[in-house]
Amino acid sequence: MLCSGDKNIGLATWAIMFLLISPTLFSTSSISALDPKWAAKKKRMSLKVRDMFYHAYDNYLTHAFPHDELKPMSKSFTDSLGELGNLKLEHLSKQYKGLALTLIESLSSLVIMGNITEFERAVNWLSDNLTFDVDVRVNLFECNIRVLGGLVSAHILATDSTNRLGQRVYNNELLSLAEDLGQRFLPAFNTPTGLPYAWVNLKYGVMENETAETSTSGCGSLILEMGALSRLTGDRRYEIAALRALRKLWSMRSSLNLLGTTLDVESGEWLEHSSGIGAGVDSFYEYLIKAHILFGKDEFWMMFQSAYLGVQKYFRHGPWYHEADMRTGMATFWQLTSLQAFWPGVQVFVGDIAAANSSHREFFYVWEKFGVLPERYLLEHRMVHPTERYYPLRPELAESTFYLYQATKDPWYMEVGESIVNSLNQYTKVEGGFASIRDVTTMQLEDHQHSFFLAETCKYLYLLFDDSFLSGRNYVFTTEGHPLPVLSSWHERLPQTYLPSNWTSSESIHQAKRTSAMSSRICPAIPLNSQHPNRQIESACHVLDAREDHRCLTDEDCGVDGMSCRRRTCSIAGYCGLWLII
Secondary structure, eight states: EEEEOOTTTOOOOOOOOGGGGGGTSSOGGGGGSSSSHHHHHHHHHHHHHHHHHHHHHHHHHHHHHTSEETTTTTEEEEEEEEETTTSSSSSHHHHHOOOOOOHHHHHHHHHHOOHHHHHHHHHHHHHHHOOSSSOOOEEHHIIIIIIIIHHHHHHHTTTTTGOOOOSSSOOSSHHHHHHHHHHHGGGOSSSSSSOOSSSSTTTBBSOTTTEEEHHHHHHHHHHHHHHHHHHHOOHHHHHHHHHHHHHHHHHTTTTSSOOOSSEETOOOOOOOOOEEETTHHHHHHHHHHHHHHHHOOOOHHHHHHHHHHHHHHTEEEETTEOOEEEOOOOBBBOOEEEGGGGGHHHHHHHTHHHHHHHHHHHHHHHHHHHOOOOSSETTTTEESSSSSBBBOOOOOHHHOOOOOHHHOOOOOHHHHHHHHHHHHHHHHHHHHOEEEETTTTTTTSSSSSSSIIIIIIIIHHHHOOOOGGGGGGGEOOOTTEEEEEOOGGOOSSOOOOOOOOSEEEEOOSOOEEEEHHHOOOOTTTTTOOSSSSOOOOOOOOBOOOOOOOOBBBBBGGGOBOOTTOOOOOTTTTTTTEEEOOO
């Protein structure tokens, strides 16, 4: 997520958290201010990641398109997104060609890497060939974040004047496809609770005797894509359905502001009370803060603030996050899961950089120990889970690395990114693409290249080394890595002023400010208004670093972090940041 001084955003600067990675604060032009060796490394690594993306993409087109995903070892395909419906005859099932999932997932990555020609070609093919009128049972959550999110994001990029589509006039075909898909989602929400079924048939709706079990993520992580669809089409049904489900889910939280992992959508009862920040729950937290930034509702912020404090109080143990019973807060499972690696990125949004850095380093320690990040790692025994040893090319560590680099500009995070890139090329690259790892202890491969490798893993690694796409733009990235623009027109109103219950007073280098980043949500170093362009609003205790490029010789060259009020220090590499692990 990014924020800049774009006049189209106007006063929509209340989403303070993500301004830590603002192009206004950390301009992409600052690459020239870096040591030449770092500038050269960024160029070299961005090209290396680009090569990775096209190795995966080209092999998908050659061996799997238009099916969903590539099997890189056998150079074949899998239609992994949906299950063929019971009503489909056998001879028809042979004609089913998938939903071109990997192509849809690759659209925004193509734009970010500057390949508008290939983006246009893909848009034209989807416009002419993609249909959702198929007897396929899909997972609502996965289809929402991958297909609906990919189409909505690509539509926005296709209508962006800077991405001029050349040969053919674009007539909102991707938006029409997205709207058609959104309408096919709506029957899933017809439950007594408003919580959607986890599975829906694209042709026939919810099937008879459909399972009522779903996850917290499955019914609480729909608001970005469906809300954006409503904003683009003017049809509020999609946002209303997703918001109703989210509100119902939030009402089911415990007195500790914790939620479980799985629930029954018909009865509204929890099925699994143990929970954490990993699988089944992760994107619920992510979407609360991102929905607040994208749509400007105070309601999302209040939910997130309570949920975040609950996580920090009951799940956190030093740099690690274990699982706990939502009713008592008592620890249940002491384990690291690879999906948890998204959490440092979320912490960047709220300015909790010290905690983000601490957890990120532990995840990277495990990555270095095995060469990749195992799906589940037992903290008590310091060993890989005996049955979940795999690594399916997940992006979460790369994602958090990107956000932390944008927030701090410490080149150590580029070193982390380089290590991730080298590991992926060493252990997962095969002639036909990139394969998942079945067992991280032996590096035995599995014949599957997930679409999120192109949608997220390659994208975040590329942005780590080349963020020029983000210059002067404001985006929220969905949990599948699809960019959605932060627009003032999508905000229903300016937020209410928060009560001064959490204010701190501190002398900044300009003047004392009585404000709090967590209460007033003001961007550091953003002009207050056009009448006072030189007056800066500073969050909490914010004191600027001595130099604009954040270089330093001693700690005295560093200021005070505006989000946590912690003193920034000078790293060994000579950059100011929150490096002290507490």
